[in-house]
Amino acid sequence: MKFLRVPACGAGLCRPAFAVYRHALIGALAILMAQAVWSAQDGDLKLVEPDSGLAGRLAAVGRVHAGHGAELSMATGFLVSACHVLTAGHVLAKTGSPVRLGAEARFIPGGASPRANAAFPVYGRVVAASQQFVMSVAPTGFDQQRIPNDWALIELDHAIVGIDPIRLLYPAAPMASDIVYTVVGYPLGQRRQGLFAQEHCRNWSTTHAGMSLKGVMIADCAVQSGMSGGPVLLDDGTNLIAAGILVERFTIGQKVMAIGVPVAAFAEPIETAMRDSEICAAGSPFAWPGILSPTPSTR
Numbered sequence: 001m002k003f004l005r006v007p008a009c010g011a012g013l014c015r016p017a018f019a020v021y022r023h024a025l026i027g028a029l030a031i032l033m034a035q036a037v038w039s040a041q042d043g044d045l046k047l048v049e050p051d052s053g054l055a056g057r058l059a060a061v062g063r064v065h066a067g068h069g070a071e072l073s074m075a076t077g078f079l080v081s082a083c084h085v086l087t088a089g090h091v092l093a094k095t096g097s098p099v100r101l102g103a104e105a106r107f108i109p110g111g112a113s114p115r116a117n118a119a120f121p122v123y124g125r126v127v128a129a130s131q132q133f134v135m136s137v138a139p140t141g142f143d144q145q146r147i148p149n150d151w152a153l154i155e156l157d158h159a160i161v162g163i164d165p166i167r168l169l170y171p172a173a174p175m176a177s178d179i180v181y182t183v184v185g186y187p188l189g190q191r192r193q194g195l196f197a198q199e200h201c202r203n204w205s206t207t208h209a210g211m212s213l214k215g216v217m218i219a220d221c222a223v224q225s226g227m228s229g230g231p232v233l234l235d236d237g238t239n240l241i242a243a244g245i246l247v248e249r250f251t252i253g254q255k256v257m258a259i260g261v262p263v264a265a266f267a268e269p270i271e272t273a274m275r276d277s278e279i280c281a282a283g284s285p286f287a288w289p290g291i292l293s294p295t296p297s298t299r
Helices: 017-035 114-119 267-275
Strands: 061-066 073-081 082-087 104-109 120-131 152-156 167-169 179-185 197-204 217-219 231-235 241-252 255-262
Touching: 061 082, 073 179, 073 241, 073 267, 082 104, 082 267, 104 152, 114 152, 120 267, 152 267, 179 241, 217 241
Parallel strands: 167 241
Antiparallel strands: 061 073, 061 104, 073 082, 082 152, 104 120, 120 152, 179 197, 179 231, 217 255, 231 241, 241 255
16 A cells, blocks of 8 residues: 655655745645644544444445555545446556556455455456556655546446445535545554544645645545545535545644545546446436535536
């Protein structure tokens, strides 16, 4: 699993035209996090227990495996149709290259019954990914050009039945500053294995210090290695709807921020790939949560 952190830029690695902006943004986030008593800590991430309000609602969130042996990458992904899985692009990319269309990946849904283990993982291939994302040897800091391109869509070799996919947030939906998220995924290195979550994370995806964060999601959620590709969820009381994909974490001391790619960054290419699928051609994967208004016209 290559869960990217956000260190300072190394010498010679930053693009000159973007370096000042990026350093200023990191500085602004650092100051805000230092002052924010509500910033998350790793201990806020909890195993989803059977008596949790999330239990039984996250069967579509599972594990994504790519590569083999020393190049094995393990992360999180989630079903957005019966045969399509969204995840982070860096989970599937090789160093120095974008995500290769047609690359193999495997998916194990969280709702897989222990009795049905022989049926999993389900193999698939990458059918959509931004070719502007290139996996670097080491992250080069908070890069607003890289983050919106860190996504990939996998088409499975066959549809998975009996698990409801997670709908995606309608791309034009306005996101108020007081909206709250839930993040879920399969972190590595935990004493207890399974799906972990943090609920009621605050949205920081607004303008900070006079700089627009368009194309980037920021929330005070605890995230750890292995959770890349997991959904950033809205809960309207009836449905869980994915507003984006987890890709990075930003840390100041013990405080953590989750960085994600909003649905609007990849909505068009994945909708096209899902509609043209020969495995399970799907209609619009988007939904408008009941907690937002007004309801848009049908796409």
